[in-house]
Amino acid sequence: MGGNNPQSHANNAQIAAEQSECLQLRLEGKSFRAIAAATGLSVATVFNRVEAAIALEINPKAEQLRAIESERLDVYLDRLKVRIDKGDTHAIQTAIRISERRSKLLGLDMPQRIEASVESREVTQQDIELAELVREAKAKNAATLAQLRAERDAEPW
Incomplete structure (x- = not known):
């Protein structure tokens, strides 16, 4: 759609430059309002550029590693396919472990429920002091x- 439009590439490059500049100024301790004044952007845009720059620094590396690991798991499963199709139980068990690993990697597993019980006992002076x-x-x-919240809220954007 807009991906091949030269104007959109110029806008993407401009946004990337703004993200980098805003993040650098924020790392230098500038407030969002000061960054807005320095760059000519709105305070809201500065905030969005900083948030996006932070996300670009952190998330892609983890996503890249997940993608690489997922590709490895695909290769392993592909190598087992012939043996699985023949009913090889060892290969099937290995495939199940690969599937479990993929589920953990991608966060597909449901959270585990843990049952806890508490025994009642006599409350000691030490228990009272600890409480x-x-x-x-x-x-x-x-x-x-x-x-800290008051200081954050008092900070001029």
Whole structure:
């Protein structure tokens, strides 16, 4: 559709350049608002360019590795096909393990449910003191989180 349009290639190149520039400025500690002023882009566009640049840095490498591993699994299955078709149980078991590996690799497995039970026992002074320490730590963490959120929200884009 627009992939062969020279204008779309120029736009893609421009967007890539903007992503790189916005990410670099953000890494230098600039606010989104400051980056917008420096680049002439809107604050929302700067935010989108930074997010996209980060995604381009992280996700493709993992996706590339998944694709390579998936191709390897395809090769293994292809090599087993003749033996599987003949009913070779060892080859079938190997194919099942390959399939299980692919499911894990691609995140296709359902989450496992774990049943847990708790035995009731006498509460000791040590249990009470530990529970108090946990409550104090949670309160401290909540206060720190609230402070960090307030600082983030106060930051000018």
